[in-house]
Amino acid sequence: MQKVLIIGSGGAALAAAVSAKENGAEVIVVGKEYPTRSQTCMAQGGINAALYAPDSIEQHIADTLAAAKGLANEEAVTLMCQQAPSAIAWLDAIGTPFSRTPTKQIAQRRLGGASHPRACYAQDYTGLKILHTLYDYANKLGVTFVNEHFLLELLTNEQKQVCGALFYDIRNGRVESIQASSVILATGGYSKLYHTHSTNSKAATGDGIVAAAKVGAKLSNMEFIQFHPTALKSSSILISESARGAGGKLLNSSKERFVDELKPRDEVSLAIYRQMQAGQEIFLDIRHLGEEFITKELPQERKLALLYENVDPLTELLPIKPAAHYTMGGISVDLKMQSTLKGLYAVGECSESRVHGANRLGGNSLLEIIVFGKIAGENAAKNKQEVFVCSEEKILHAKEKLQKLFTKNPTKNIYDTRKTLGDLFYEKCGIERSEKELQTLLQKIEEIQNSLNDYGIEDKAHNYNTNIVDYFEFENILYIAKEVATAALKNDTSVGAHRRSEK
Amino acid sequence: MKITIRRGDTPETFEVASVLTLLEALEEIKQKQDASLSFSHGCRSSVCGSCAVRVNGKEVLACAHKVEDGDEVEPLRNLPVLRDLVVDAEKALQTNIRAKAWLQEYSDMALSDEDEQRNALQSDCILCGSCYSACPVFSVNEAFLGPFALTRDWKYVVDPREASPKSKIDAIQQNGVWDCTLCNECTLVCPQEISPKQDIEKLRAKSAQFGYSDPSFGSFDGGFGNNFNDGTLQF
Structure with a gap:
């Protein structure tokens, strides 16, 4: 029987897992958290599918390609959009509680860049409800979960085929190897590079992308980072695009509108950024939507605004700023979700599947994880590759590296540097980037990398050491930082989310 | 302000600056005072379910609890504690x-x-x-x-x-x-x-x-159901 190792345990991982299982493979899902705690639960707006006329699959394809600004692959986009209606039907069939219309249709709302209301939703808990339904279905199929294991490195054989991975068991500090006939990375994106200026979960540190790059997999479009226009100003907590879809307005300090709120995210974020550069404060106004609508359709938003900004959106303006939200770049994959390495597949935000190009449309990321998750699972299950036995040498080497970490005493603080790096990236590699600023940024990254020996772990315990997890994530973010800044410097053309300035 | 965190069998008191949420207080302690403090967290938007703990005897999400002087924080009950505030779910x-x-x-x-x-x-x-x-x-x-x-x-x-x-x-x-x-x-x-x-x-x-009934009916166990018997159904 084919053995499929899936690394990561969010929506993309679960879609891949159930698909591999249905295709007859033995499946093991290994994640650094628990499945239902992944980034997918934070997706609010919806999942795109052209279900009912006058919307059409052709329109969905056209909107996606237009937002991608020439950097998407038409074949990949067509594949995703064509399979969207059947993906929704499948999610319905496993029990996803989508909101409904009075005429018993699946309710849809319009998100930025879409020519029709196309995002199927479940209040503002779309990601949460899809993720939990996938989890229940995976339990039904008997998928094996190994939780709280941090990916250390991918294993390859002499033919450069990927055939397993090494993990750090967070609960007991042991190094474990898992071999498989194919490996699917579904480890998420790297928006946490921007640290406090990101809407993402703590865990979005690009772990799988780094592991793949280190064994030679090709990365692409790493400079394309989507800034969500409406994050709460002081905390970067996300206020869903559905707030604008429903008629929420963006206002500056003079309480004037300055942009069409339903343009794609890159354009709205840029307009906000320009206003902020000119000294304006920016607000989201949803007061006119009324209490009934906000309570039913946007239940999270009011709670979070009250908690983090002490502002009640029913009666007050919400102070907002753009924040890093989604990373378009990642492990380059083909239409089978296979990377440039045999045996290694990637899906979801960690992959660059050529559907988002220079800017992802709201509602297309949940769609991608379902449609492409199923494709990844199916292909990985069919990959006839022998399970390779990992050499003891690799495990010993990883153990030695860990041992060193446990014996040295750091003189620099990883937490301080994560914050510094995040602030620097927001400033120098944010919505606009100039050659000069990117060069300064790269220099700073190299300085940190050269002093890596001064960093380490203060907590030397072997049981549930979250300090070492933070350290692993710090190392990964540093690797990602170099990749992003280098790619941003190399690309001197302004397109979509990558905007070069002459400053 | 001061908050107390149960770590194993011993409560430990930490001084934290005026912060918004308990999660922010825990992060501040870990980053500035004691890197060994262990707790789980993720989205900080009350939707990933990682950061539930008990404060003053009541379960809360650390990311949704506004910290107050004298708060006593402990891990969830009924689950094995892996370390400090982290439980095995x-x-x-x-x-x-x-x-x-x-x-x-x-x-x-x-x-x-x-x-x-x-x-x-x-x-x-x-x-x-x-x-x-x-x-x-x-x-x-x-x-x-x-x-x-x-x-x-x-x-x-x-x-x-x-x-x-x-x-x-x-x-x-x-x-x-x-x-x-x-x-x-x-x-x-x-x-x-x-x-x-x-x-x-x-x-x-x-x-x-579907034809099932409360197995404790007809047995005089003070309303505690079948906790004290073998759990078989009585029709």
Whole structure:
């Protein structure tokens, strides 16, 4: 029987897992958290599918390609959009509680860049409800979960085929190897590079992308980072695009509108950024939507605004700023979700599947994880590759590296540097980037990398050491930082989310 | 301000600056004072369910609790503590499998808005474990299915797309629906305002429709269900 190792345990991982299982493979899902705690639960707006006329699959394809600004692959986009209606039907069939219309249709709302209301939703808990339904279905199929294991490195054989991975068991500090006939990375994106200026979960540190790059997999479009226009100003907590879809307005300090709120995210974020550069404060106004609508359709938003900004959106303006939200770049994959390495597949935000190009449309990321998750699972299950036995040498080497970490005493603080790096990236590699600023940024990254020996772990315990997890994530973010800044410097053309300035 | 955190058997007091949420306070301690402090967290938006702890004897999400001077923080109950505020959730998650909390058999039908509203609240569950921690039944019956798995079952039982609600009702007779004391502690701590107690009551009514009855009827055990017997059904 084919053995499929899936690394990561969010929506993309679960879609891949159930698909591999249905295709007859033995499946093991290994994640650094628990499945239902992944980034997918934070997706609010919806999942795109052209279900009912006058919307059409052709329109969905056209909107996606237009937002991608020439950097998407038409074949990949067509594949995703064509399979969207059947993906929704499948999610319905496993029990996803989508909101409904009075005429018993699946309710849809319009998100930025879409020519029709196309995002199927479940209040503002779309990601949460899809993720939990996938989890229940995976339990039904008997998928094996190994939780709280941090990916250390991918294993390859002499033919450069990927055939397993090494993990750090967070609960007991042991190094474990898992071999498989194919490996699917579904480890998420790297928006946490921007640290406090990101809407993402703590865990979005690009772990799988780094592991793949280190064994030679090709990365692409790493400079394309989507800034969500409406994050709460002081905390970067996300206020869903559905707030604008429903008629929420963006206002500056003079309480004037300055942009069409339903343009794609890159354009709205840029307009906000320009206003902020000119000294304006920016607000989201949803007061006119009324209490009934906000309570039913946007239940999270009011709670979070009250908690983090002490502002009640029913009666007050919400102070907002753009924040890093989604990373378009990642492990380059083909239409089978296979990377440039045999045996290694990637899906979801960690992959660059050529559907988002220079800017992802709201509602297309949940769609991608379902449609492409199923494709990844199916292909990985069919990959006839022998399970390779990992050499003891690799495990010993990883153990030695860990041992060193446990014996040295750091003189620099990883937490301080994560914050510094995040602030620097927001400033120098944010919505606009100039050659000069990117060069300064790269220099700073190299300085940190050269002093890596001064960093380490203060907590030397072997049981549930979250300090070492933070350290692993710090190392990964540093690797990602170099990749992003280098790619941003190399690309001197302004397109979509990558905007070069002459400053 | 000062907060006290239970670490193993000993409470430890930390001085924290005026911060917004407990999670921010915990992060500040870890980053500036003691890197060994262990706690779980993720989204900081109250939706990933990672950061549930107890504060002053009540379950809260650390990311949604505004910290106050003198707060006493401890890990969730009824689960093995791995370290400081981190608990091992594996056993609790197994209850979803024991309760068969999934759509067993799909019945192809178009749902109305009202149909969807029937379990919209139950499907807001974030599996944070707060209700599991607050439930007093576990102290007398470790095998109890617990509040969230039962709410999850109700979510599917009430869903018109479930063609086999009986599969779930059958799965929750033993150490399940009748073992609850209806004390309502689960409801009081749920950050999503779900009431597992109400769902359990509805599951009991549904169980009766399928011919099951409360096994404690006819036995004089003071209303504690079958906690003290072998859990077999008495008809």
